[in-house]
Amino acid sequence: MDDIVKAAMAKWPNVPHCYGWLALDARGQWRMRDERCQALNLPGDVIRHQTLIDFINRNYQCDDKGCWYFQNGPQRVYVDLDATPYIIRTIVRVKDTQQTLNNDETTLGLQLHTGQFMPTVTAASMDADGNIVLSTGKLLALVDGRDLAQVASHLQIDGQHATDDALLHWLETSGSNNTLTLNLYESTTRHIHVQFSTIHTLMTVSGNIATPR
Incomplete structure (x- = not known):
């Protein structure tokens, strides 16, 4: 996990978790799912910005319940998995x-x-x-x-x-x-x-x- 992320977590420890907005498809592509995608059960848009992809990859974690998430600064963004983690x-x-x-x-x-x-x-x-x-x-x-x-x-x-x-x-x-x-x-x-x-x-x-x- 990036040091800047750890610092943000320490500074803002009570930021609510985010659900449904990020997915990992069966080809290993990160997808952003806005409210429309969630409502219509669409896969979402593939994230293609390499710097953002690298940031997500470095801060991809699993909690003690077996749920996977991306630690985006102080906020935990949970990931919907099309297949496996x-x-x-x-x-x-x-x-x-x-x-x-x-x-x-x-x-x-x-x-x-x-x-x-x-x-x-x-x-x-x-x-x-x-x-x-x-x-x-x-x-x-x-x-x-x-x-x-x-x-x-x-x-x-x-x-x-x-x-x-x-x-x-x-x-x-x-x-x-x-x-x-x-x-x-x-x-x-x-x-x-x-x-x-x-x-x-x-x-x-x-x-x-x-x-x-």
């Missing part, structure tokens, strides 16, 4: 850099929409639509749909490369007949078991609130 994008991996080291030597660079690198992934899930959610501890992140194919290329079913037909069968059977793994890391002993689950279920189990009010 974080969205993952893939980047080109460059060996022998600090970025690679922070990403635990993955064969595919995984970056959160806030700019940080995804910590070591410990769990993965896929829903009926083929969306992939990666997690570690309480950090829950949906893979951006535009990068889904790159992550899916690291999937294996029963130890073999997951073809489209095999993956479709796995989805149709809700993952009950075959073992699906995600092999993100260079170590062959660190295959991540993929469970079949919905984003809603994952959010509930992890204690995250999609629509704070």
